[in-house]
Amino acid sequence: MAKTYDYDLFVIGAGSGGVRAARVSAAHGARVAIAEEFRVGGTCVIRGCVPKKLLIYGAHFAEDLQDARRFGWDVPDCKFDWPVLRDNVLAEVERLEGIYGEILERNEVEVIHQRATVSGVNEVTLADGTKVSAGTILIATGAWPMIPDVPGAEHGITSNEVFNLDTIPKRAVIAGGGYIANEFAGIFHQLKSDVTIVNRGDRILRHYDEQVRDRLLQISLTKGIKFLFNAPFEKIEKKAEGGLVIHLAGQDPIEADLLLWAVGRVPRTPGLGLEEAGVKLGKNGAIEVDEDNQSSVPSIYAIGDVTDRVQLTPVAIREGHAFADTIFGGKPTRVDYENIPSAVFSHPPIAGVGMTEAEARERLGSVKIYTSDFRAMKNVLAGRNERALYKLVVDGENEKVVGIHMIGPDAPEILQSAAIAVKAGLTKPQFDDTVAIHPTMAEELVLMR
Known part of the structure; x- marks a missing residue:
């Protein structure tokens, strides 16, 4: 007789990929549970691309209001109120979180608001000690902002915390040269911060076409955003009266009110019990999977940023759907990774x-x-x-x-x-x-x- 389990599928992580995999699997007739220790919606909805894009819209009004005068509009000098934008963005995030929850409920997916870890090839343990079994386990825990091993690094923040700032900093230092660094540089600059991007390498956005990224650098410099290249961090000091002093190799110290770490994201696998269960992990702790998202343990699969293949929300959603169709829908499907479009919502x-x-x-x-x-x-x-x-x-x-x-x-x-x-x-x-x-x-x- 076939062994019976509490669930056909147990998903760990209710981000965009995990939610898609859970609801589509349930629609195919599977008994599905999904565990989320923070908020349903994951990085993109809660503290990533959605709130960030809304901040970009808000920041862009700074230039739009200036341009309007050339188009005949009598625009007075306008005052920007950060708490209004911040709170409206957070309210929209809360609304979207509710929608994600309703989608899971409509598809009869059981949502468990606890941390879950893998305790066996077919077993998951919840934070309260409850153990449940599943025929298939799907890891969709995403990635986490990287913080470098530098003395005083704890005085900086990451993209996780940036949406909840009390005030817009007068002086912002952003560490990194990727899309998160350049997007928040544009946001802070438009909201009247003095912005410096510090990169340990010699270029920004290294995966993009050279002419295009050079044009962004030229425009950003013209706008007044400063760049320091080949400048590794040595230490960060917090001043008694407030503010930071940032020490860089080969550069004069920089004083700032905010340091944002945007130096990359690493797969969120620590503490999940994967290695103990026999799951093979690659560089940065990424789960190694095949073309069907299956790990080295046949009953355990992984999708999205936790695999470190392509860290994009639409890719995670495609992978989640392909997993569900393949395992529970009788429609073997694989994601085509060729010619994936991408964007940087810089300025x-x-x-x-x-x-x-x-x-x-x-x-x-x-x-x-x-x-x-x-x-x-x-x-x-x-x-x-x-x-x-x-x-x-x-x-x-x-x-x-x-x-x-x-x-x-x-x-x-x-x-x-x-x-x-x-x-x-x-x-x-x-x-x-x-x-x-x-x-x-x-x-x-x-x-x-």
């Missing part, structure tokens, strides 16, 4: 899909590059010299567009549609054959010659 935003120019030259040899370097119509009338840059990377052998990279207003919104063309393998002549919508910024994608 201005950048977006890209496919190969960068450097990657294409290394992999393909024969490459054609098309660019459009222009000022958006709105910026022209507003008197802003800020220029957008669009770039097509084309395979010289077959004219296939293998990469699109952009910086400028609404770049992520435009790229979402353009990414379909790259995924579909469309060619540069097909782009050229498409009639432009005029006047738009997006028309530049089909006008490059």
Whole structure:
């Protein structure tokens, strides 16, 4: 006789990926429970991309209000009230958390508001000591902000805490050169902070196309954001009267009111009991899985940031859905990781899909590059010299567009549609054959010659 368990599936972690896997598995008829020690919704909804995007919208009004005067609006000097924006964002997060809970309830997924750890290949132990069994265990605990091993590092905060600040700092130092660092640099700068990005390396956004990331650096410097490269942290001191003194190798000390650590995220596996259960972990504690999200233990699977494959919410959701369809839906499905679009909601935003120019030259040899370097119509009338840059990377052998990279207003919104063309393998002549919508910024994608 087949062994019976308390649940067919037990999910640890109720973020975007875990929730999708749980509800779809339940819809396929599985008996599902999901455990979450903090709040349903995970990093993206509670303390990640959703509240951050709302802060970006709020910060962008600083320039919008200035630009409005050039368009004929009599805009008085406006006062910004941080607690109003903060509290409205947190209220929206709470609303979304409720929606996630309702989705699980409608699909008859049992939600357990406790920490859960793996105590056997088919067993989970809850924080209150209760042990439950499951035919399949899915780990979807995501990733956690990394804090470097530097004396005084505890005086800084991470993206987990930044949404609950009492006040906007007058002087903000942001450690890191990735998307979180550049996005919060834009937010704080627009809200009148003096911002310095400190990076131990020599470049920002190293996975993005070089021309695009260089354009962001130029624009950010013009706006007044400062950058220090090749500057490792030595120690952080907290002053008795408040504020921080940040010591860097080869640099003068910096005084700041806030230090934000944005130096990367590591898979959240410590203390889960995975190694004791026989689950193989890779670098940074990431769970090693195969193409079907299965770990080295046949009954234990993992999806999302905890696997450290592609740390993007939409990827975690795809993986969760594929897992559910494969294991409980009788529809074997695997995620295609080629040509995943991504964006940085910096100021201005950048977006890209496919190969960068450097990657294409290394992999393909024969490459054609098309660019459009222009000022958006709105910026022209507003008197802003800020220029957008669009770039097509084309395979010289077959004219296939293998990469699109952009910086400028609404770049992520435009790229979402353009990414379909790259995924579909469309060619540069097909782009050229498409009639432009005029006047738009997006028309530049089909006008490059």
